[in-house]
Amino acid sequence: MKDGQFKEGEKVLRAKIDMSSPNINMRDPVIYRIKYAHHHQTGDEWCIYPMYDFAHPIGDAIEEITHSMCAIEYEDHRPLYNWVVDVCGFENHPRQIEYESKAVDGWNDPRLLTIQGLKRRGVSADAINNFLSEAGVSKNNALVEMSMFEHFIREDLNRHAPRAMAVLNPIKVILDNLPDDYNELCDIEINPNDENTGVRQVPFTKEIFIEAEDFSLNPPPKFFRMKVGGEVRLKGAYIIQCVSVDQGC
Known part of the structure; x- marks a missing residue:
């Protein structure tokens, strides 16, 4: 043969x-x-x-x-x-x-640490290359913590990902020194690490909403978010002060 x-x-x-x-x-x-x-x-x-x-x-x-x-x-x-x-x-x-039947969808299943799976998960080539460069190549057996890989993913996202804001558990804030029809557009950077991404405009009005966890009636020591008598700065806008709370709203 x-x-x-x-x-x-x-x-x-x-x-x-x-x-x-x-x-x-x-x-x-x-x-x-x-x-x-x-x-x-x-x-x-x-x-x-x-x-x-x-x-x-x-x-x-x-x-x-x-x-x-x-x-x-x-x-x-x-x-x-x-x-x-x-x-x-x-x-x-x-x-x-x-693998049991239908346990994964294929090599591009985002639960797998394959190149296709990582790509489908949204991990960039730069994040993978930076991780491999830092981990190095060795002939000896070695274990690398998953947290190290996740660090380079976050680092890459921090450099390139556009930012967005959302209030998931809202508390209404009424700015009583503004007229009812006040409407100002505030510029907020899309990515603070890349000025070339530009800005987006967010409306600033008499009534706004903040996250519930950003306010406390009985704040612990060194609580730097909103509290009665305290001041906070709104992202892309102004410093406001909490003077009263209406728990019936």
Whole structure:
């Protein structure tokens, strides 16, 4: 076969394991076949190539993969995967785990730490590259905390993400020294770290809303948000003072 004496499909190399096994993959699986194709690295030097079930466990063991994630249809192939690793004498023994049906949507599932999954989650290439640059490359086994990766994601978002504001749990604030029809447009930067993103305009009127957690009737020490008699500065607007509270509103 290696010398090219046979045609494609004429001969194969099988692993004679256990012909009485109830798992057909563990009887006499094909591990090499003939393929006359130009290889991008070896050219026409080889005409025999390993089957996936043979190459997969060997590649994982050589690369010191700890967990090999496969689709559920590979569950019956797991005994062969383990057999190949064992008979080849690898000290590193990867664990093959099959995903249950519909557990993930594919390689681009945002729950996975694949490049496609991270991209779908919204993680930028810059964040990934900066993380890899900081983590470095080593031949030794190492564990990196997920929080380190998340730091570079936040850092990238802080530089590039447009800002927005929303009041989820509102408290009404009435500015009693303004006329009822007062309406001023205040400029708020879209990204304080990138002046090229420009500004957006937010209306400032007699009645505005703030977050409930930004106000306290009985504030603890060093409470720097709104309280009776205290002053706060509104984002993009003015300093206001709380002079009274109407809890019946």
